[in-house]
Amino acid sequence: MPRAGLSAQAVTDAAAELADAEGLGALTLASLAARLGVRPPSLYAHVAGVEDLRARLAARGAAQLAARLQAAAAGRAGPEALAAVAVAYRAFAREHPGAYAALQRAPAPGEQAMPAAEEIVATVLAVLAGYGLAGDEALHATRAVRSALHGFVVLEAQGGFGLPLSLDDSFATLVALLDRGLRGA
Amino acid sequence: MPRAGLSAQAVTDAAAELADAEGLGALTLASLAARLGVRPPSLYAHVAGVEDLRARLAARGAAQLAARLQAAAAGRAGPEALAAVAVAYRAFAREHPGAYAALQRAPAPGEQAMPAAEEIVATVLAVLAGYGLAGDEALHATRAVRSALHGFVVLEAQGGFGLPLSLDDSFATLVALLDRGLRGA
DNA sequence: TGACACGCCTAACGATATTAGGTATCTTCC
């Protein structure tokens, strides 16, 4: 029987595709193995189990998201940078719902935070510097902005907004609200 | 063998306690049955399965949350009402992490939204009326407020905020930011 | 007191994650 030629990278990539297409809940070692033309136990040669797989997915997603946000913030400042980062954040979550969902898992106790997560915080901090924020004040504001973006994106992904009202307009309202709130801080 | 004297209500209540104490992920029919001194299949006399159980948990949580928010908003207006509702929202999520997590599940397609969810929206809308918002503008603002609160609470619950910085202060910053943002809308 | 409803049980099945151990393939070195 020929080998499939897998690797931790290939397995994680396939898992990300499957999670994005079918939802993170549909990502099982059984479904992933089937997709890769392999038996479930064979995956243990590349990942340590389903928990490890989800952690890899999260790390992968965080790195991609950080890159997207940095690209969006580059060359922009103030409200323009905020809007660009917000749009990029939402776009990533929409394009990669599985990866974004994996990002939500709680880091295991003792597990150090992903380096990509710090990049994301740093990017938002840089945007907030354009609003004249620094120090703890900026850190609190970063949490606020992150909360707002995360909350919107999560609610949107799970259909939490019931009414038939434009989601794009709602998101624009949110970004404008953040902008006004940050100006006065 | 004596009967346990269960009911859909008792099963749901026990499930809520278990989910709040151990996390929604630890809520299985097996663990719930063990807690109730019963065998897993016996639960099917009261709930239709694990999915139905989670839906009941979500409905129960939504009703409780709606009541808490209404109580917080009662007799208050404007910024004071916003702050009170925000604090109540966060307090509920902290006190009932399992119920709040259950609330996040996507409603099944075709399943009508929970009536309690509409109460929550109505409460926030009433608060926003104090900011002079009405119509679609108010609905968009409601989504923004809900996103921010939900995002903060979710990130807090899963330890998503890495830095050793006061969460209370961060939440206060978020509420102040929302207040300023709503004033200018 | 009898009949009936039903709450709870055991038995069984399918899906999942995971471990143990075997086999065949690829690589590498002489």
Place this chain on the structure above:
DNA sequence: GGAAGATACCTAATATCGTTAGGCGTGTCA
């Protein structure tokens, strides 16, 4: 080019979970 070792993949087996089918005993009501 061929042997030796690493390892990618396999089958077999186990534990846990959700779920269905069917039986038994407890409660209630005529």
